[in-house]
Amino acid sequence: xxxxxxxxxxxxxxxxxxxxxxxxxxxxxxxxxxxxxxxxxxxxxxxxxxxxxxxxxxxxxxxxxxxxxxxxxxxxxxxxxxxxxxxxxxxxxxxxxxxxxxxxxxxxxxxxxxxxxxxxxxxxxxxxxxxxxxxxxxxxxxxxxxxxxxxxxxxxxxxxxxxxxxxxxxxxxxxxxxxxxxxxxxxxxxxxxxxxxxxxxxxxxxxxxxxxxxxxxxxxxxxxxxxxxxxxxxxxxxxxxxxxxxxxxxxxxxxxxxxxxxxxxxxxxxxxxxxxxxxxxxxxxxxxxxxxxxxxxxxxxxxxxxxxxxxxxxxxxxxxxxxxxxxxxxxxxxxxxxxxxxxxxxxxxxxxxxxxxxxxxxxxxxxxxxxxxxxxxxx
Amino acid sequence: xxxxxxxxxxxxxxxxxxxxxxxxxxxxxxxxxxxxxxxxxxxxxxxxxxxxxxxxxxxxxxxxxxxxxxxxxxxxxxxxxxxxxxxxxxxxxxxxxxxxxxxxxxxxxxxxxxxxxxxxxxxxxxxxxxxxxxxxxxxxxxxxxxxxxxxxxxxxxxxxxxxxxxxxxxxxxxxxxxxxxxxxxxxxxxxxxxxxxxxxxxxxxxxxxxxxxxxxxxxxxxxxxxxxxxxxxxxxxxxxxxxxxxxxxxxxxxxxxxxxxxxxxxxxxxxxxxxxxxxxxxxxxxxxxxxxxxxxxxxxxxxxxxxxxxxxxxxxxxxxxxxxxxxxxxxxxxxxxxxxxxxxxxxxx
Numbered sequence: 001x002x003x004x005x006x007x008x009x010x011x012x013x014x015x016x017x018x019x020x021x022x023x024x025x026x027x028x029x030x031x032x033x034x035x036x037x038x039x040x041x042x043x044x045x046x047x048x049x050x051x052x053x054x055x056x057x058x059x060x061x062x063x064x065x066x067x068x069x070x071x072x073x074x075x076x077x078x079x080x081x082x083x084x085x086x087x088x089x090x091x092x093x094x095x096x097x098x099x100x101x102x103x104x105x106x107x108x109x110x111x112x113x114x115x116x117x118x119x120x121x122x123x124x125x126x127x128x129x130x131x132x133x134x135x136x137x138x139x140x141x142x143x144x145x146x147x148x149x150x151x152x153x154x155x156x157x158x159x160x161x162x163x164x165x166x167x168x169x170x171x172x173x174x175x176x177x178x179x180x181x182x183x184x185x186x187x188x189x190x191x192x193x194x195x196x197x198x199x200x201x202x203x204x205x206x207x208x209x210x211x212x213x214x215x216x217x218x219x220x221x222x223x224x225x226x227x228x229x230x231x232x233x234x235x236x237x238x239x240x241x242x243x244x245x246x247x248x249x250x251x252x253x254x255x256x257x258x259x260x261x262x263x264x265x266x267x268x269x270x271x272x273x274x275x276x277x278x279x280x281x282x283x284x285x286x287x288x289x290x291x292x293x294x295x296x297x298x299x300x301x302x303x304x305x306x307x308x309x310x311x312x313x314x315x316x317x318x319x320x321x322x323x324x325x326x327x328x329x330x331x332x333x334x335x336x337x338x339x340x341x342x343x344x345x346x347x348x349x350x351x352x353x354x355x356x357x358x359x360x361x362x363x364x365x366x367x368x369x370x371x372x373x374x375x376x377x378x379x
Numbered sequence: 380x381x382x383x384x385x386x387x388x389x390x391x392x393x394x395x396x397x398x399x400x401x402x403x404x405x406x407x408x409x410x411x412x413x414x415x416x417x418x419x420x421x422x423x424x425x426x427x428x429x430x431x432x433x434x435x436x437x438x439x440x441x442x443x444x445x446x447x448x449x450x451x452x453x454x455x456x457x458x459x460x461x462x463x464x465x466x467x468x469x470x471x472x473x474x475x476x477x478x479x480x481x482x483x484x485x486x487x488x489x490x491x492x493x494x495x496x497x498x499x500x501x502x503x504x505x506x507x508x509x510x511x512x513x514x515x516x517x518x519x520x521x522x523x524x525x526x527x528x529x530x531x532x533x534x535x536x537x538x539x540x541x542x543x544x545x546x547x548x549x550x551x552x553x554x555x556x557x558x559x560x561x562x563x564x565x566x567x568x569x570x571x572x573x574x575x576x577x578x579x580x581x582x583x584x585x586x587x588x589x590x591x592x593x594x595x596x597x598x599x600x601x602x603x604x605x606x607x608x609x610x611x612x613x614x615x616x617x618x619x620x621x622x623x624x625x626x627x628x629x630x631x632x633x634x635x636x637x638x639x640x641x642x643x644x645x646x647x648x649x650x651x652x653x654x655x656x657x658x659x660x661x662x663x664x665x666x667x668x669x670x671x672x673x674x675x676x677x678x679x680x681x682x683x684x685x686x687x688x689x690x691x692x693x694x695x696x697x698x699x700x701x702x703x704x705x706x707x708x709x710x711x712x713x714x715x716x717x718x719x720x721x722x723x724x725x726x727x728x
Contacts, residue, residue: 001646010637010711017711047712119577119652231710347720358653368714371703 007230008046016235017051024242030056032241033331034199035178037064037359038229044364046231056238059193060361062177062286062329063201065142066093067353067360070285071317073170074099076307077139080168081105081113084310087131088115089124090139091146093357098350100317105139121146121153128157128165137306139168145203147171147295148268151275154297154304166306169297172282174204175212176293180284182220186332193331197241199234200226202256209264213252221250228256275301283316285353286329325352328361335362336373342366391415396495403489403523416499417519420506425482425517433517435482440541445472448535452726454501456575458568458587459662461534462504464728467591467662468613469538470512474593475609475665477548477600478540483509485519485536490529501532512591514538546600552607553628557696558674560667562595562681563588563689564640565617569659569727570648577652585644590663595686602680604673611665613728615719617693618657620666621704622718628668631699634706634716638693658719660727668696 024030034040040060043049049058062068074097081088088105095105095117109115114134118124121138128136140150150167157165178198186193200213205226213224223244227237237255244250254260275298282294297305306312319326323345324338335341335354345351347363354360358367391411401408418426425433447468454461466483473480485505489498509516516536571587592611599606608628612620617639625632641649641656649656663686669677674692681687694706704716 001643001650004646004650008710010709013710045714046708046710047714048710050712051710231712347717363720367717367720371701371705371713371715 004230007228007232009232012232013051013235016232016239020056020235020239020242021053023239023246024053024056025246026055028055029194030196030242030245031059031194032057032197032199032238033059033061033181033195034234035061035063035174036199036201036204036229037067037357038202039199039227039234040064040361040364041359042229042231042234044368047368048231048234051235052238056242059195059331060328061198061331062181062284063143063174063204064354064357064359064361065146065172066097066357067325067329068172068177068284068286069094069097069141069170069353070283071099071319072283072315074105075317076312076314077105077168078103078108078113079312080137080306080310081108081115082111084135086114086135086137086310087127088113088137088139089118089127090115091119091141092117094139094141096350096356097353098356121149122156125153125156125160125162125165128162129160132164135164135166137166137168139170141170143172143174143201143204144207147272147276148207148265151271154275154301155271157304158301166304166309167297168306169276169295171276171295172284173293173295174201174208176290177284177287178213178216180287180290180293181330182216182222184330186330195222195331196245197223197225199237199241200224200252202227202229202233202259205256205260205264207265207268210252210254210260210262211264217250217252223250224252226252226254226256226260228259283314285319286326320351323352325354325362328354335365338362342370391495393496393499398489398491398493398495398498398523400491400523400525403521409521412521416495416502417521420499420502421509421516421519423515423517425515426519433482435517438481438541440543443473443476443478443540443542444537445469446535446537447472448533449728450530450533450726451572451728452530453572453575454497454531456587457571457584459589460501460504461532462501463508464589464662465534465536466505466508466512466514467589468728469536470514471592471611471665473538473540474591474596475548475611476540476542477546477596477609478542480512480514480538480540480593483514483516483536483538485516485534487519487521488529488533489521489523490531491523491526493531498532508591512593548606548609550608550610550624550627553624553630553668553696554607555630555696555698556671557607557668558671558692559621559632559634559694559696560669560674560678560681560690561617561640561693562592562665562667562687564642564645565612565661565664566645566649566656566659567642568662569616570645570656572727573652573654574648583644585642585648588661588663590686592663592665592686595665595681595684598680598684598687599667599677602676604677604680605670606667606677607670608668609665612661614660616656616658616660617666618655618704618716619719621716624666624668625702625704628696629702630696631702632694632696632704634694634704636706636709638691640689640691657716662728671695
């Protein structure tokens, strides 16, 4: 496949691996966090860590939209479907996130809720158009990448004069999450999470640009390399990070220049700020309440805001006590450090959100890499 | 001879007619549907017996029986439809047991309001598939459910075949050192359905691979290669089928990603939808586990058959107490190829 295979070339990967081995100082360890679930998935699926020297380690970050969704938000969606009787549309993985009372949207669907998986926010608008007698709610999740399509859907619904379409807005913001991690006591005070730099988001950065990360590089002295989601992108970014660390630099570099500019997509940014405003605070799974870290729909578009239309309120629900998703999302623990990883908590019966999405650290490790945890006779 | 005049019966309207509740009632309307539609296309001496069951001769050997229900949506897709799919599905399940498929039975659940013309197309397609494979549909059943209680048509087919003594293909016979062969490109059926469902406008449509594998399997058996396991990787795709075999045989497997045959349009569609061709359903492909020394012989025999032109050795079997299926990625790393989790593509067959 043109423009895909080039970024998965094994030969080039070996070349990059050799370059990383050559410049990495053997006497020190390098710890880099890949913020995005897309990177986590690529690293696991293509076996990127197999190519890295042992002193270059990757820490999985919180950038998996489904993973950071707290139970209380999924509960809201389930209530809308089961109690209010709306047609609830959402992206695939969201259906499997465990919620209160042993439910998930998938299980609520089996109990008679009209819950539908869509590939795009436009599908939800179409469903509203086709079912004028039903209230259709789009359960909108995700980082800055999925926010503009939600904005477009609301605009579309407005243009069509739809009175039966609204959005349960749970869009969250990347820079706020990065700040939260950098400010966490594990990184700042105790140093239990050694962090030498970030692989910056790919798709998110196409929207917000590379500028927002400059603050982290300057303020916290952490190098950031924005990278695409292909495995060679990740390898190249690691090489660039090692270089920065060796040279004592901490700047934002852009490996993903084929798609990311410094300013990002201004049209999308304007659209988003026209429809959405900052929430004062938003609860994330793992990161708890993070100030100014999420968006809600502006008053001018209140009729499309499911929270206002149906008068539903958010209630905090604590995670399962044994579940380590919180610590894993902060980079404090690895999936295999969790007692219930692979035993009680599996992709078939996820206890925590990180086991749900293929971008989740636990699901990625379980699906692609768990052979590393046990001695296996190799052929 | 009765003097009573024969009543005029209006023929089935295949152009505008629709299935209604009377077609499943057991009365005249049902008899008419059977005679003018099912018997017309599927007719054979056993179906023509007209009794509650069909009586057929039974060759020597052990009986093999398999059943498969089909709920695919959409009913018609590039490369096939639910009709031929329901025939191929069951024939393949019997054929991969090393058996010769002999007879099929078909059960239809029709939804009230389903166009009779579409039903005729489906039954005609079943008839063609059955005839090509030389396996007659000898008995059947039709039920009708109210509108909204079904989705057009569901078809269950059950088949019987015979397998000779000594022909023992079974999922528990893979041994360390064996080679794993796939008969051709993977993921075609699932992506054909998916592309149709999502209205993905690719310039060249993805064609389902639905086909009867019996001919190919005959050629493979005649090659004399020591075949241990044969299986058709339908739902869950190649990955799931290999995991089943690994568990049954209590072995591990190592695949080579670079060796997997994937059509470029399937790879592109998978990329686009975030799917992995290893987990996408096939309906005309098989996986064979073969003794290492016979792998090349078997591969040559497969490649000489039209359904095996792109057959390839994709990996090997080794000892592993955890029964992992692993893969060396094209990138140079290694990963598990795990069981399918959840439902990747609902109602694919």
